[in-house]
Amino acid sequence: MDLSLKKTAVALLFGPALGYASALNVYQDMAEYTFAPKDGYIGFAKSVKASCKNNEVMLAKKQACPNEERLCKAFLLHEKTKYDLVATTQKLTMLDKLVSFSNSTDFDPKAWIDGSELLGERSAALMLEQERLKAAFAIEEEAFFKQAPSADPLYLAEGCQEDTKLTFPYGQIGFSTFYEAEFLEENQMRVTHYLSVRNHSGVDIKADSAMFYYRPARRYIDPIHFTPWVVSKYAPKAPQEYRTATAKMAPMAESASMVEEMGTDKMPLPEVSYEDARVYQVKNLSLPSLGIPVDMPIVSWEAPADCKIYVYPYANTTSFTLCAFKPAYQIDTHRWKIKSGGEIINDHAIGEYYEGMYQLYAKAEEDIQVLRRPIVQNEKNIGFFGNTVRKKDGFTLEITNKSNKPKTLNVIERFPVSSAEEIKVKLLSVSSTQKVDYEELKEGRIEMKIDFKANESKKIEVLFEISYDRELDIEY
Secondary structure, eight states: OOOHHHEEEEEHTTTTTOSOOOEEOOOOOEEEEEEEEEEEEEOOSSSSSEEEEEEEEEEEEOOOOOSSSSHHHHHHHHHHHHHHHHHHHHHHHHHHHHHOOOOOOSSOOOHHHHHHHHHHHHHHHHHHHHHHHHHHHHHHHHHHHHHHHSSEEESSSOOOOEEEEEOOOOOTTEEEEEEEEEEEEEEEEEEEEEEEEEOOOSOOEEEEEEEESSSSOOOOOOOOOOOOOOOOOOOOOOOOOHHHHHHHHHEEEEEEEHHHHHHHOOOOOSSSSEEEEEEEEEEEEEEEOSSSSSEEEEEEEEEEEEEEEETTTTTEEEEEEEEOOOSSSSOOEEEEEEEEEEEEEEEEEEEEEEETEEEEEEOOOOTTEEEEEOOOOOGGEEEEETTTTEEEEEEEEEEOOOOOSOEEEEEEEEEEOOTTTTOOOEEEEEESSSSSSSOOOOOGGEEEEEEEEETTTTEEEEEEEEEEETTOOOOO
16 A cells, blocks of 8 residues: 555544544444434445434435535546546547538638648647546546445435434445564564554544444354253154255255354454454544555554474475464454564464464574475385284485574474274384484374574484284275
8 A cells, every 4th residue: 555645544544533422333244333414414335224213214315515525525526527528528529520511612722731730739639638538537436436335425315313323234344453573582572463444435434432343243143942862762764855855944054154154254444442352442533435454553562482493394394483472462363464673574474372372473484495205115114023014114304404594493293103903103213414302292293403503404314113914904
């Protein structure tokens, strides 16, 4: 987004509210705005419902709108461009008609030449002006419809002595949240929780108080009552006709899925105070219908973080930095931006709660290259002891630190675990040219901690043995 536009949006967002009491409630599937419209003017809205004293009020479209309103100014400018375009097109049409209607009997070569030059210049000027106006009209139209869903000014069809409540459908006013982590030192970071607000309703909103709820306002719950769990004698059931039953159930299933889909979709939002987990409040909110997301900080805190480099070669050979910390507040969403010294490290990071801590997958470590290769099987790796087969297997890891700085890598690997008593598996060795610091944990987990010098490479071999009856076929 253009920086000047974003600054304008933030200024409008925190601008003073009007003197009357007004309120905005935003959910994940709808939004409600209570206010006193001036002269019945609503905005350039579409599919919105209005009510006065809890009674629905009809809305009416008009050609005019208050000149001082922001969207009305854009609308009037667009209408003027449209008028100028039509007028220029008409001038070109009339010029063509005048040329075709001219039927002079006296032929004066000089007059024809002078007239042709004059007409040509005028025609060229009009054609260029027409193209310029067409381009301007398209740009203005695109910009307007990014801010509003309709180009028709909307009014209350009848007066309302009380505040009017507007109900907006899903997608017109909404919010989402994300987090930003900025590394202050190696293992110290500042976490900032943001709201990202978007208003595309066509109504410029000014609210003394605004509440944002990270939940749907409408949630379908099936009625449920206790039924006993019965044990009875087994009796074969008669075949049933499922086609009719399926046909009867189809509408209900479709309706439930639609409600569930509406309830789980996520949208964009604004804010200033953290009220509770997934609940935020903004006071004196001015939220113009700009159609672009505007980010606002909610709360910020510092936390010590334990950051280490990990790789799980059996799943993915990309190494990454993982930072574990204890949040000061509940983490509502797992979208993160990572920064260090003002530089963006990762604009699309992911986090999760895991084993009592919050883990932030901060960035990929491009300087560490990991190659995992299986050991080629041959008959020497298979031995027979009576009816038991002992099969040796494994893999190699070739790891290179391409950086000019030393790094420590935590490698998480695995070897097979048995699901049957007839199959036994044991780890034989984890070896390299230098001693490898590793642990064998439950469920075949292997943890290695490997230190690398700048531009250093290491090769590690992992061997395990599987013992099973020769009559068995195994897979892993």
